[in-house]
Amino acid sequence: MPIIRRARLLAALMESPFLSGKRPPASICVAGIHGKTTTSAMIAHVLKACGRNPSFCIGGHIPSLGGNAADGAGEFFVAECDESDGTLVEYAPTHSVVLNIEEEHLDYYRDLQGILDAFAGFVENTRGRVFFCADDPNTAKLCERHPRGVSFGFAEGARYRVADHRHTPDGSRFTVRHAGATLGEVKLRLPGAHNASNAAAAIAVCMTLGLKFDEIAAALATYRGAERRMEVKFESGDYLVVDDYAHHPTELRATLEALRGLGPRRIIAAFQPHRYTRTKFLGRQFGAAFAGADKLVLTDVYAASEPAIAGVSGLTIYEAVKAAGHPDVEFEKDLDRVADRLLAAAQPGDLIAILGAGDIYKVADEVARRVRAGQVGAQAHQSAKTEDDIFNDLRAQLAPETVLLRNEPMAKKTTFQVGGNAQFWCEPSGEDDLAKLLAYCGANRVPFFVIGRGSNLLVRDSGVKGVVIRLAHASFRAVEVRGERIFAGAGAKLHDVVMAARQASLAGLEFMEGIPGSVGGALRMNAGAMGQWTFEVVERVRFMDYCGRVFERPAGEIHYEYRGCPLFRDHIALGAVFKGVPASRETIENRLKAFQQKRWSTQPRESSAGCVFKNPKEIPAGKLIDELGLKGKMIGKARISEVHGNFIVNDGGATAADVLQLIEFVKRRAREERGIELETEVMILGD
């Protein structure tokens, strides 16, 4: 199979006559060390809002665009172009944007000159205008003499100039001047001078493409940002939790400065360094990057598939930050404990910022969840309700058909058959009761967790404080076939969906046979098998937010990935519409048989939670564990299966502690011997 570099493929796509556009599209390529996702997203958002229906390919998920890429029917193609691997020269854009250039990716480039040369090639290949930021010295030097250069930014001489920039409680405002005349005012929902500059780039590009300033400004006022770019995860009168991708010292400074602009709040930040090489080469620069944070929790390096470098770790940055005189910095090696540290320190009025490009987004989700449940700072234990109160209140408020139990053993509710008790167990009778339950938990700071059939779940031995919810009531379990579509509630078994499809002679869902989960669990995890995954066959989803509001959305507007769907980190799946393809019963049955046979011959039959780890890019986790010779390794009654290395089986009487120790053991061996960072696929629940 030919393998083509991403940049070359993207460049070819932009020229492609096969796109929906009626004529070869005009391409707009956005490059720069920082801000390219936001700027390319702003341009695509404005073009879309103004009816130009652009094609775009952006390196982040943009909710207002319904994803990260689309083939639009219009004449423009907007692309974010990455400089990290020297492929910038592959592009031959109609117009280009250069945001900023500085030392970065020193694993690839020998020095700053190497990076400058790459950008010079990009500029040279541009056939139309080169939009460049006049405030960035390296960029200005490279582009200011360009015959078709158009500058933007705060600088006095910028052609599209940001003036009178002000922070507002919900973002920022500024005036745009063009060649000496005032064009008008822009309201942006994003804070920070750097975002005003990014917006100026979008305005310069879109006006050049023929749009009017007023329509551009109106569209920018509705831009809500990209995931993990100053993303507000939780907001209340007391707390603001923000998640951001910043991982370079310049980005960290800009992000923290922008967050400061939101008002006089104390900022508590956590940062996960990204890549050993960046930590090594820019270690000293990180020292001064956190002056904008009142308190900082640093954790260890996210390897991003790089091998470890001796003597380089999160402590490298910790030492640099301390040496730069930061008054309050701590180091927490274990990412799973970062949320505890942040929450223990937080007080009402604080802004909690979670920063980094690795898997620290999980900490942002965890912090948002726990702040929402009131498990923060001194308030953490302030729920005025006793356990009896909670039980009695809920029993009185919920319908008689709703199941509500106390001290329910979770070992019974999971395929692993380990774990302590749930303080409360609830099976709501329908969506109304689920909404009532969520409202009660929110108002009374009672934590809650929604689980599926417990087939991908490890509950800790100490059990779960709060309410564990399962959508097991008949009202959530319906499966109905209408034409080529199968409507299924979140509580339905995947097996029932597959059987309904078979009965109706609808093919395409066979891979789900044998996944022991529910529809809700499969959506949350984007569960998969046999090289396929859930979202490939889902057409629509129905879900509830934690305020009890119900939504329905086409699957095409939902961001999902291998073994994950971020939407369901803070929303509850209620059901889905699956789409099958008509086929003969025989074809379907043959495929079901083949898949069952593969499963039974390659996977163990003892109690387990399926695959424990996600497959890393380098090698399937099972193969890796096999190659490391870890099959058969036992801790207590938990054992790595001899049949498949990515399964931990319960030999009868295993504890969650046994399993967790075995997981840590495997992770350590994979890290030490192969430089691979394994990530758990099983959900771990409990105190």
Ligand code: EPU
């Ligand atoms: N392999 C070994 N040794 C082992 C296990 C596997 O060498 O002990 C090799 C196999 O020979 C094969 C490769 O590793 O060449 C991949 O193995 P397999 O085909 O079993 O697939 P997998 O990647 O390990 C994935 C899913 C399973 C799903 C199967 C079947 C993940 C983490 N796992 O396993 O999903 O059932 O494919 O399609 O993506 C689950 O998610 O819980 C799960 C079980």
